[in-house]
Amino acid sequence: MAIKNAKLKIKDCNGMGMYIHIPFCIKKCRYCDFYSLPGKNESDLDNYVRALLKEIRIRGEQMPAVQLESIYLGGGTPSMLDGRQLGSIIRACGDNFTIIPGAEISMEANPATLDKAKLAAMEAAGINRLSLGVQSFFDDELALMGRVHDAAAVRETVELIHSRGWENFNLDLIYGLPGQSLKRWWQNLKQALDCKPCHLSLYLLQLEEHTPMGKDAAQGRLQMLDEDEEWRMYNLAMEYLAERGFVHYEISNFCRPGWECRHNLVYWQGREYLGLGAGAVSFVAGSRYMNQPDFKGYTGALISGEQWPIKELERMEGRELMIDALILGLRLCEGIDLAHFQQRFGVDISSEYKGIIVQYMNRGLLNIENGRLSFTKAGYFLSNQVLSQFMD
Amino acid sequence: MQNRIRNFSIIAHIDHGKSTLADRLLQFTGALSDREMREQFLDKMDLEREKGITIKLQPVRLNYRSRDGQDYILNLIDTPGHVDFTYEVSRSLASCEGALLVVDASQGIEAQTLANVYMAMDLNLEIVGLVNKIDLPGAEPDRVKQEMEDVLGLEKEGILPISAKLGTGIEEVLEAIVKQVPPPKGDENGPLQALIFDSYFDSYKGAISYIRVVNGSVRQGDIIRMMSSGKEFEIYEIGVLSPYMTEVETLSAGEVGYLTAGIKNVKDTRVGDTITLASQPADTALPGYQEVKPMVYCGLYPLENNDFERLRDALDRLKLNDASLFYEPETSDALGFGFRCGFLGLLHLEIIRERLEREYDLSLLATAPSVVYKIVLTDGSEILVQNPAHWPPAQRTERIMEPFVKASIMVPNEYVGTIMELCQDKRGSFITMEYLTSQRVMISYKLPLSEILYDFFDALKSRTRGYASLDYEISGYEVSNLVKMDIMLNGEIVDALSFITHQDRAYYRGRATTEKLRKIIPRQMYEVAIQAAVGSKIIARETVKAMRKDVLAKCYGGDITRKKKLLEKQKEGKKKMKQIGRVEVPKDAFMSVMNIEDE
Secondary structure, three states, X not given: OOOOOOOOOHHHOOOEEEEEEEOXXXXXXXXXXXXXXXXXXXXXXXXXXXXXXXHHHHHHHHOOOOEEEXXXXXXXXXXXXXXXXXXXXXXXXXXXXXXXEEEEEEEEEOHXXXXXXXXXXXXXXXXOEXXXXXXXXXXXXHHHHOOOOOHHHHHHHHXXXXXXXXXXXXXXXXXXXXXXXXXXXXXXXHHHHHOOOOEEEEEEOOOOOOOHHHHHHHOOOOOOOOHHHHHHHHHHHHHHHHHOOOEEEEOOEEEOOOXXXXXXXXXXXXXXXXXXXXXXXXXXXXXXXXXXXXXXXXXXXXXXXXXXXXXXEEEOOHHHHHHHHHHHHOOEOOOEEXXXXXXXXXXXXXXXXXXXXXXHHHOOOEEEEOXXXXXXXXXXXXXXXXXXXXXO | OHHHEEEEEEEEOOOOOHHHHHHHXXXXXXXXXXXXXXXXXXXXXXXXXXXXOOOOOEEEEEEEEXXXXXXXXXXXXXXXXXXXXXXXXXXXXXXXXXXEEEEEOOOOOOHHHHHHHHHHHHOOOEEEEEEEOOOOOOOOHHHXXXXXXXXXXXXXXXXXXXXXXXXXXXXXXXXXXXXHOXXXXXXXXXXXXXXXXXXXXXXXXXXXXEEEEEEOEEEOOOEEEEOOOOOEEEOOEEEEEOOOEEEOOEEEOOOEEEEEOOOOOHHHOOOOOEEEEOOOOOOOOOOOOOOOOOOEEEEEEEOOHHHHHHHHHHHHHHHHHXXXXXXXXXXXXXXXXXXXXXXXXXXXXXXXXXXXHHHOOOOEEEOOOEOOEEEEEOOOOEEEEOOHHHXXXXXXXXXXXXXXXXXXXXXEHHHHHHHHHHHHHOOOEEEEEEEOOOOEEEEEEEEEHHHHHOOHHHHHHHHOOOOOEEEEEEEEEEEOOEEEEEEEEXXXXXXXXXXXXXXXXXXXXXXXXXXXXHHHOOOOOOOEEEEEEEOOEEEEEEEEOOOOOOOOOOOOXXXXXXXXXXXXXXXXXXXXXXXXXXXXXXXXXXXHOOOOOOO
């Protein structure tokens, strides 16, 4: 039986997050620009898990006092791991770090990879939150994106999840697909709600040029939607989900009250996290680090033990840290606590950035209320306009 | 001494191999070792090398031992090939006694070849004809020689076949220079008369002037006098370019070199001025140069308002190196303080703008270029307008005139129809057509200058698969039915976007311009209305819809660093915009208003 997410209040908890990257996919989706390896090769997977276990041990030796508030297995397709592998990874985390009781242990899953046995194995391993990469409830849309599953697989999987008593699960949906109508999007939302998830991540399709869909769009084979239409879709989601009792808590994330994804909150609240696995990013003591991103380099380095496959991406101090925290914090609908910021960084944002704040308050994009600076509903979809102004 | 000096230029149509020939001459005479050699050696500016063209004339001294056993000094003054820089060519020719005429063995004579040759003939220069690129598969040296004889009157027997690329025939060229180009004929013992044919500003040495000594001689330490201003300076350094600056003690009649005299004010060493000695001044100045009049004007504005003084300083310094550049301060409601600048053509404009940005680290906005209109007002007075913002209201104008050119277009005869069509489209009127050979035709048209400035040359090239060549000269002003088109953003006229157009084209131009601006102006926080109006009549309207989306849909642990870089880039991008009222306009918008393809 899955453990229901203990309702720790967001601010009460100060543990670290841990992200574990599993860079394998059955097939790469046509919009995806993450590092992943296609196909499933048993020995590759085994090697990778071996390397990962070694990294967990090394990181644990380096930072033995770390308390984990969340563990998040993302990808790629972590659900390609078998029960044994999953169990060994989570166990290793517990052996080498302290997992706070009631911690959120999430895993991303592709509907095509779940069955009864896999779910049972996940439960046994201690996974207590599932994020299901649904993306759409329509086969034509799924085909356009190059997803490996169809809509029927989603329904079956959701049924299975319910039958085993899981409550804490998220569905990922993508909107703004070429040719997608507002009505289609609404139908997607409705079907998603019918699945009774406690969390929804709704991502606007944003294509990098080097992805297959990105190339199609650049060369005119795909016609992207007009941004007015994209805005209408976003707005529809905000209105509709609010009506159905969902809280909008981050630009692209919605949940039933109290079911925020604690792992993602770690990011947006500017807190520290460890990233393990090929290409994973860590944020510790003001610096971001990235593990060697390719499978071979990462596993080779760890298994041979010759080098530590990590490099620093950026080192931040004082003001840079504050801007970093500001940009992340404003993604949250509750915004940032100005007093808390002043305490943390010694900067009074409301006077330091008065010009920018007033300008965008006048335009109805920003709001200050109860000592918090936040975006308005109209502001989320234009947030880059505002956030870029805070950059040095 | 003078008997051993030869001063010559190379003239050629663009791309006929002038700079490559100069490279070979430098190599052959040992001015440069193979190690020092690089392509287009004399084209010093990055811009010249990038574009593969010569913009500035460039002198160099070559030492050559002829087959007659004597040592000669050959002064080569390299010249630009583009029609915008005909003025530079004329200056260089005026300092020489001879010219190498380079014609491409597969292309044959082109419009500018003719213009340059006529210029050289007017100056009584000895012309040595060369047929270049004889190594290419399509080369027809005999046909081209015949053409040169028929059209230019050069004896075909004397024309040398060469391949500058392979170095074939280079020694023959040097011999021809020695034998055919006459030595200079100045009086070495007379009072000094030295012509400043170019100068530029060096931040260490001050102004550096290139001179041709016509009479007398000059040595280090001499006190010189500028004959136009009477100002006197002591010479710090004189020397020759071989091709690097090499100091010499004295330069005498017939020689070409440079001098520095601690001249800090760029205005004190004017190109075309005559230098003489304070102790023994010459009675008269040398003829100098005709002042060139700019053909096209545009406003140049610093994107950062406080760069205005830096821009002025940069223009002052460039002017020293480019006498044809004209500028005066102006203000624009939309853009603030800047300069109205005059240029010889659009390439000249583009090059000056790029030089200002690169060499002086400025970020500039150029307004739409305009020719100079002559307007007779109802009170009988006549004004010149080179800024559309100063266009008088219709009720005050009696007559409007615009500059016309006589354009000479040379094409293979199968393109005659195409060319005539193009010229008619551009409001041209036919003058004559002449068969230079059975294959090649010279068509003359009278065309408004404003019509050929923008895309005429490109259209010409594309419609003739690159075979047409063009030369033109101003023929005078004629009455035209012109109107001023105002462009409004959110109801406010943006003076810097106004332009002049023919009445018959106003509707089309208005529509095309607003449409183009709609594509160029990015979506903003508010809707932007773009309107085109003649007087109070709106003839076109487009709308840039308000921005709806500017968001990073996904942002989590793994890519925060990357997303922040995107935001930084976005902020940088804003700096390339000019804020006009509430509207942010990309700086390229102003110039692009003019580049509207005809349908």
